[in-house]
Amino acid sequence: MEEKEFTITAxxxxxxxxxxxxxxxFTRRGLNIESLTVSESAIHxxxxxxIVIRTNQILIEKVVKQIEKIVxxxxxxxxxxxxxxxxxxxxxKVPTKALTQSTEIEGLVRKYNARILEVTSGYTVIxxxxxxxxxxxxxxxxxxxxxxQFTRSGRVAITKATKERLSAYxxxxxxxxxxxxx
Amino acid sequence: MKTRKVSGSExxxxxxxxxxxxxxxxxxxxxxxxxxxxxxDYQDKINHILxxxxxxxxxxxxxxxxxxxxxxxxxxxxxxxxxxxxxGLADAMLDSTPIICIxxxxxxxxxxTDAFQETDxxxxxxxxxxxxxxxxxxxxxxxxxxxxxxxxxxxxxxPVMIDITKDAQFAEFDFSYEKxxxxxxxxxxxxxxxxxxxKAAELINNAKKPLALVGQGVILSGxxxxxxxxxxxxxxxxxxTLLGNSAMPTDHPLNVGMLGMHGNYGxxxxxxxxxxxxxxxxxxDDRVTGNVKTYGTQAKVVHFEIDHSEVNKIVKADVAxxxxxxxxxxxxxxxxxxxxxxxxLNQFKNAYQYEYEKVIQQDIYPEKEGLTMGEVIRIIxxxxxxxxxxxxxxxxxxxxxxxxFKFNNSRSLVTSxxxxxxxxxxxxxxxxxxxxPDKTVVAVIGDGGFQMTVQELGTIWQNKAPVKIVLLxxxxxxxxxxxxxxxxxxxxxxxxxxxxxxxTIAKGFGITGTTVSRRDDLEGAIAEMFKHEGPxxxxxxxxxxxxxxxxxxxxxxxSDIRLE
Ligand SMILES: Cc1ncc(C[n+]2csc(CCOP(=O)(O)OP(=O)(O)O)c2C)c(N)n1
Ligand SMILES: [Mg+2]
Numbered sequence: 059m060e061e062k063e064f065t066i067t068a069x070x071x072x073x074x075x076x077x078x079x080x081x082x083x084f085t086r087r088g089l090n091i092e093s094l095t096v097s098e099s100a101i102h103x104x105x106x107x108x109i110v111i112r113t114n115q116i117l118i119e120k121v122v123k124q125i126e127k128i129v130x131x132x133x134x135x136x137x138x139x140x141x142x143x144x145x146x147x148x149x150x151k152v153p154t155k156a157l158t159q160s161t162e163i164e165g166l167v168r169k170y171n172a173r174i175l176e177v178t179s180g181y182t183v184i185x186x187x188x189x190x191x192x193x194x195x196x197x198x199x200x201x202x203x204x205x206x207q208f209t210r211s212g213r214v215a216i217t218k219a220t221k222e223r224l225s226a227y228x229x230x231x232x233x234x235x236x237x238x239x240x
Numbered sequence: 241m242k243t244r245k246v247s248g249s250e251x252x253x254x255x256x257x258x259x260x261x262x263x264x265x266x267x268x269x270x271x272x273x274x275x276x277x278x279x280x281d282y283q284d285k286i287n288h289i290l291x292x293x294x295x296x297x298x299x300x301x302x303x304x305x306x307x308x309x310x311x312x313x314x315x316x317x318x319x320x321x322x323x324x325x326x327x328g329l330a331d332a333m334l335d336s337t338p339i340i341c342i343x344x345x346x347x348x349x350x351x352x353t354d355a356f357q358e359t360d361x362x363x364x365x366x367x368x369x370x371x372x373x374x375x376x377x378x379x380x381x382x383x384x385x386x387x388x389x390x391x392x393x394x395x396x397x398x399p400v401m402i403d404i405t406k407d408a409q410f411a412e413f414d415f416s417y418e419k420x421x422x423x424x425x426x427x428x429x430x431x432x433x434x435x436x437x438x439k440a441a442e443l444i445n446n447a448k449k450p451l452a453l454v455g456q457g458v459i460l461s462g463x464x465x466x467x468x469x470x471x472x473x474x475x476x477x478x479x480x481t482l483l484g485n486s487a488m489p490t491d492h493p494l495n496v497g498m499l500g501m502h503g504n505y506g507x508x509x510x511x512x513x514x515x516x517x518x519x520x521x522x523x524x525d526d527r528v529t530g531n532v533k534t535y536g537t538q539a540k541v542v543h544f545e546i547d548h549s550e551v552n553k554i555v556k557a558d559v560a561x562x563x564x565x566x567x568x569x570x571x572x573x574x575x576x577x578x579x580x581x582x583x584x585l586n587q588f589k590n591a592y593q594y595e596y597e598k599v600i601q602q603d604i605y606p607e608k609e610g611l612t613m614g615e616v617i618r619i620i621x622x623x624x625x626x627x628x629x630x631x632x633x634x635x636x637x638x639x640x641x642x643x644x645f646k647f648n649n650s651r652s653l654v655t656s657x658x659x660x661x662x663x664x665x666x667x668x669x670x671x672x673x674x675x676x677p678d679k680t681v682v683a684v685i686g687d688g689g690f691q692m693t694v695q696e697l698g699t700i701w702q703n704k705a706p707v708k709i710v711l712l713x714x715x716x717x718x719x720x721x722x723x724x725x726x727x728x729x730x731x732x733x734x735x736x737x738x739x740x741x742x743x744t745i746a747k748g749f750g751i752t753g754t755t756v757s758r759r760d761d762l763e764g765a766i767a768e769m770f771k772h773e774g775p776x777x778x779x780x781x782x783x784x785x786x787x788x789x790x791x792x793x794x795x796x797x798x799s800d801i802r803l804e
Binding site: 123 | 362363366367370371372374391423424425426547548549551552553
């Protein structure tokens with residue numbers, strides 16, 4: 059079956075060790091996590107995991123169900139590339155000398171829609187947000203100026219649906235009593 | 241709400257009492273001593289049973305939980321005490337058994353420093369628990385204990401591990417208790433969707449050759465009666481998984497036997513002739529399906545299951561109802577048409593007849609000289625008439641016992657299915673007897689597995705638990721030897737045992753016993769065992785190289801089940 063890139067978003071309570079519980083599910087099946095971001099979601103106290111994974115349709119369904127089964131996970135979804143808008147952020151540190159000696163770097167900053175965050179006498183930090191291939195391209199183009207440091211974040215993603223899916227789910231919990239109380 | 245100032249240790253005990261716990265299995269040590277000290281004051285309310293090994297405590301809690309339907313509780317110290325629970329936790333996880341394990345932990349200030357007897361309990365127990373929590377503050381104890389009980393027992397049950405630092409056991413706070421009724425992120429009972437119930441009913445009503453696959457979910461949900469009403473109304477033959485055994489009486493006319501690797505001939509071959517497989521609280525373990533690629537491919541599949549992640553995991557369902565199965569049965573029964581499947585049922589009867597002639601007869605009424613495991617079980621049936629609880633260990637004896645043991649009542653079988661844990665039987669039988677003191681508990685164990693947890697004879701004796709231990713001694717790790725014979729050219733690599741004198745060992749623990757090696761003595765010895773008041777060890781020297789059949793060999797299709 060065809061392998062492709064999926065973005066998993068999982069919403070959870072803020073409990074210790076949860077990241078471990080989630081990654082165990084991937085480890086057990088020998089799945090490699092391409093990127094992972096965790097931060098507080100729009101809803102206070104609820105955390106959002108964004109996990110990028112290359113696998114097939116059948117496996118992603120099973121894995122997401124297993125994530126959702128974790129007691130402290132509220133909800134987990136998987137999304138295909140065309141269902142989301144996503145970005146990564148990359149930071150590049152170059153010697154300031156390289157910037158003053160020619161206008162090439164400045165040109166690259168313009169061309170890639172990057173921006174300069176900080177300039178000191180020794181180094182300059184440049185920031186670029188975009189997809190991985192774009193941040194990579196800029197890195198490749200700047201290599202010859204001697205990039206001192208390069209770092210890239212995990213993915214943040216937003217769905218193309220109008221509302222965040224979790225809020226719809228939480229509303230449904232209240233109105234439809236999705237869970238039967240015991 | 242009234243409150244009272246207590247220590248964390250007392251809070252643990254008060255929480256257990258609030259949850260109706262009166263029995264715990266455990267083993268003390270440094271990091272849990274404050275709680276043990278308090279247990280001394282509460283002896284009249286909580287019976288703490290000292291096992292001889294923490295693994296024994298975990299399996300005893302499992303045995304207790306399986307026969308009572310209540311939570312089994314165990315308590316251990318930090319480090320080795322906690323790590324000794326791993327096998328029990330993993331077993332309970334795979335077999336959906338509600339147990340709560342409480343471990344002591346080094347003081348919170350020392351966490352992460354490799355302190356004496358510190359181990360990463362959260363880390364190691366994470367993949368083998370439904371939920372786990374470390375408590376470092378006394379005031380968190382009541383809420384977390386309540387949550388632990390809620391999570392262990394609701395939805396698909398499972399093991400919960402609670403790790404409590406020693407300083408939290410000492411600290412004092414105002415105690416009050418409230419049972420947990422809801423955890424926001426956890427949906428124990430998914431809402432039943434009537435659309436799917438209707439679709440399932442339609443498939444069931446139109447099926448010509450339906451086959452019900454009964455799993456432990458039926459027992460865990462307490463839906464045995466509803467299940468019978470369902471299969472009886474539509475006259476559906478019903479086969480069971482290992483853990484589904486005893487969910488319906490052995491003699492029920494629609495009970496067509498066991499599924500899977502050493503199951504009955506009929507349900508295995510008919511799986512691949514049926515037009516509708518109705519999976520009832522079961523998860524299509526590979527021991528049930530054999531080669532999945534050739535498993536029931538001609539059939540439609542209806543899956544009733546509480547655990548969403550089990551649906552479509554192994555076998556794709558045409559219709560799935562994700563809900564507590566008792567509710568599902570109640571919802572679907574009115575939609576099920578009265579039906580007859582006489583000709584289809586007859587096919588199972590014929591298949592059974594065929595298996596009887598080829599396999600069963602010589603298993604339970606052997607004509608050869610050596611004793612068979614099957615005849616031992618047959619005679620136990622003749623004495624107990626389906627009223628006993630069976631606990632088994634893992635191996636050939638487990639399969640034979642499950643194939644032939646008769647049950648009238650549900651929750652009467654305790655066995656390690658998913659994990660296949662040798663050494664499970666003896667401590668689990670003790671736990672089962674503790675939970676059901678008035679029932680006869682028969683522990684059928686192999687000579688290999690018996691020696692893995694033999695120390696629990698001490699627990700059995702100290703507590704005067706009248707467990708009837710039937711040791712089926714073939715002088716081999718029989719199940720492995722069978723595979724060596726069939727698939728490894730009879731190269732018996734490390735499977736033959738030089739065994740001790742088991743009766744002398746039992747005697748050393750204060751337990752009476754006898755050995756039988758002749759057929760003429762067998763019935764009398766079994767009668768004597770049941771007549772005996774306390775615990776008893778009956779060792780039966782059975783044929784050394786008998787094999788268990790039928791068998792769906794690894795990777796084979798269920799329809800290629802072998803009878804020899
Ligand atoms: C803890 C553990 N170790 C190893 C095994 C592999 N194993 C499965 S059955 C079996 C043989 C069991 O021998 P015995 O207890 O004598 O029972 P028998 O098969 O002879 O009835 C073994 C070694 C296991 N299931 N569990
Ligand atoms: Mg043996």
